[in-house]
Amino acid sequence: MAYGKEIVTYKNQIASTILNDNEIVSMITEIIPPEKPVEDLLYTYIFPFDYIPDAIQEVGCYICYEIEVPKVSTVNYFFKDVIITFRIICHQAAMKTSYGATRIDYLAHLIELLFNGNTEYGFNNLELVSSVPGHISQMHRCRTVRFATKDSNRLPDTCSEEDEFDG
Structure with missing residues (x-):
């Protein structure tokens, strides 16, 4: 894919992957009464x-x-680096789980299982490049998980710029 189209496509793929993972959905919905339908989690909790x-x-x-594209190849401008960053944020009152791990650490683990080595994004497998804990407010803790791959910086010969964001 080329230009910015992969950002839209990748974000839709990521949403679908997360919403179809029962364990991730359960980790989010078990702490928000009453339970929300899975499709209502996007733009509410995801x-x-x-x-x-x-x-x-x-x-x-x-x-x-x-999704970030921090670098485009200066050799032939054909390849670009793609970084996918996940930030898992949790209220400190919901950090404890029955898995022996904090909620953010366990969700990071589940995201790593889904995305590390995944071949659906770019030319190469997604590779885990970092998993860093942090806090964003007095009541919210987080873990930031980043993956990297390479993708094309050119439109396929069969596409025109007008078709770029068409489904």
Whole structure:
């Protein structure tokens, strides 16, 4: 894929992958009564952009993800680096789980299982490049997980620029 189309495509693929993983959905919905239907989690608890719930006091858990293209090859401009960043955010009152791990650490583990080595994004397998804990407010803890791959920086011969964002 080329230009910015992979950002839209990849974000849709990521949303579908996360929403179809029963264990991830369960880790989010078990702490938000009453249970929400899976399709209502997107843009409520799962965000395809960086979201920081600093004003939210209710107990919840969020997964945010973003796509970056930090570098384009200067040799032939054919390849570009793609970074997929997940930020798992959890209210500190919901950190404890029955798995012997914090909620953010266990969700990071599940995301790593789904995406590390995945071949659906770019030319190469996605590779885990970092998993870093942190906090974003007095009540919210987070873990940022990043994956890297390479992708094309050219439109396929069969596409025109007008078709770029068509389904």
